[in-house]
Amino acid sequence: MSVMERLNQDLKQAMKDKAAIKLSVIRMVKAAIKNEEINKGSLLSEDEELSILTRELKQRRESLQEFEKAGREDLAEKIREEIIVLTSYMPAQLSEDEIRQIATEVISQVGASSKKEMGKVMGAMMPKVKGKADGNLVQKVVSELLPS
Known part of the structure; x- marks a missing residue:
């Protein structure tokens, strides 16, 4: 199952569960993938979708560091939850x-x-x-x- 198919399934489930953060993250990733497809003019490969997920995850980790440095625990907690959602779409990490x-x-x-x-x-x-x-x-x- 491709990343986009998984995102579509999980989007429906997040709507049913009223999981606001998960819903927000899935929509954001889908939008990033769609924007990339529009720019490219064709559908993305699995690797290209994975690159987008990796980029989004990296941005969240950088934001988390900045929020922690600034003492903004409220924002840091939200970013941690987003990182958990994004990580669930990534392949298993190498040791x-x-x-x-x-x-x-x-x-x-x-x-x-x-x-x-x-x-x-x-x-x-x-x-x-x-x-x-x-x-x-x-x-x-x-x-x-x-x-x-």
Whole structure:
């Protein structure tokens, strides 16, 4: 089942359950996907839909940090609930050990031997973990594995 199909089903259920935050988040994601489809001129692939979800999740996490810094617990709590809803549409996340294993393989494939080649490693690594791992964690692991 595609992300859009799942969103449509969950939208109906959220309306029946009167789940305001879930309803709001689903509508926002559907609108973002529709806008992207209009800009592209065709339907989006699963990967493109996943990219939109990832982008929305990243925005929420950044907002959460800002609200927590500002001491706005009321807004932070709402964002936490939105993050939970968005996370439910994401694929299972890779553990740090799994990321480390993939990074080791990629480093040997691209022949990277220092941190100067981190961009090359990250470029090859991100498509393999797209939507399954946080970019900051991937960067941290790759940085640890590459010698200075």
